[in-house]
Amino acid sequence: MAKSDDGIRILQGLLVFGNVVIGMCGIALTAECIFFVSDPHGLYPLLEATENDDIYAAAWIGIFVGFALFALSILGIVGVIKSNRTLLLVYIILMLITYAFEMASCITAATHRDFLTPNLFLKQMLERYQKSEPDNNNDKWMTEGVTKTWDKLMLQNQCCGVRGPSDWQEYMSAFRITHNDADFPWPHNCCVMDARGSPVNLDGCKLGVPGYYNSNGCYDAISGPMNTHAWGVAWFGFAILCWTFCVLLGTMFYWSRTEY
């Protein structure tokens, strides 16, 4: 009898410890997802215009799941210490639901990261940057978002186009319709700027003289933060789920061993 008592005590201790870790991870997940949703790099308009912004949906789910994990972990600790079967049953069922949501969030983040290729951003940039005649209000909103984001990207990161300034020369674009090639082989934000925000030498920029235009592409500046976002949500969530799996199995075993 003493041995099984000891065994139960050890199991209780482990479950309490497991729930404490789940609670802390839940708070960490909420904080991380709030950080990603706040979009510190200002790249959300690009995703919104591609209509492929599901990594943000995954982060939103992550915020609520993190909070739910924290609340449920407290319920779990109370239930394990009091050995109350009802509380533990409620805990297990709610945890299973939360588990399902978090699984959805991880898989969504990992899957939709795969869609964010250079060609996607290139096509969107060519079709929307400085588009002069939007079709409707939604189109206008997306066009303004894309234009502002690209202007800011090119100025802050000293880059041009997705792969390079040759993107503007190789492809037809909405920008090309309103800006002729002789004056604007590429947008003026691609030129090296002086302290007042105007090009250092416009002729040098137009001819492509090294040192007067930005010759590298902006794809790294876009994909870096988006990869961090998607992988942060997907892999941290995956780690939490692996730990929660063990704790839940332990709780189910403990529940089946307690008496009413």
Place this chain on the structure above:
Amino acid sequence: WVVLAFCCLGQLCADQSPKPRIAAPQLATNNPTLTTVALEKPFCTFDSSLCPNKSCIIYLYAMKELASAISSQVTDNTSKPLNSTFHQTSGGQLGPYKAALFNVPDCASPPKLTDVGDVNKVSDVLKQYLFRVGDDVNCLYDPNFLGVCNPPLAPDTTYRFKYVLLDSTEGIVKDQTLWSDPIKTRRVKLPLKIDTWPGRRSGDMIVITSILSVLVFLLLAGFLASVSSAVMGSEDSSAETRCVSQMIQSEPRPQLSSE
């Protein structure tokens, strides 16, 4: 052998740049563009002895390559240069048109291309070294424009260029280069043709999906197992308590009978 040497020198000089050349690609990386071509100015191409009073100027003629079948003459019978414009020749389709007019570049002191790094000198260096055909977007539609119009070229078209040395006082052609090699302007592709298909699934996504699916399945199986064991356990315990209560009831009777 002196004559031979001179001949050879003459050949070398002639071979060096008898035709207009495109500007150095290390300097002008975006060349040719959709509608412009930047050409090197003719340094040391023409003999300076042809212009005793420094009264010479240079004309640049441009034409589409297919116009060479129609006419590629830039002078008329009296050695006077052709005065055709972009508009008259339909952009170089019917023959050469005059695209530019500038002073003879200084052969003795050409601009140093390394000065391009200096912000103050770059404008001058570019202006002295090259000329951009197709630079002026407004002159074609400006009725007040009086100079030589240099409108943008057509995309995806082959052009040829020629420099002509002219004495401005007499108005006759002193020398001309050969027609340049064909230079083609760029062509654009439509953005609709860009393929945005992401290709195969990445390894991350496959690992996460498969492992999580297995874990969820195990959790549900564990949940069902514990619920069913709890249900069966409660049935067993209710059968036991009935047995025990029957035994307790049957015990007190023998005591009463012994008394």
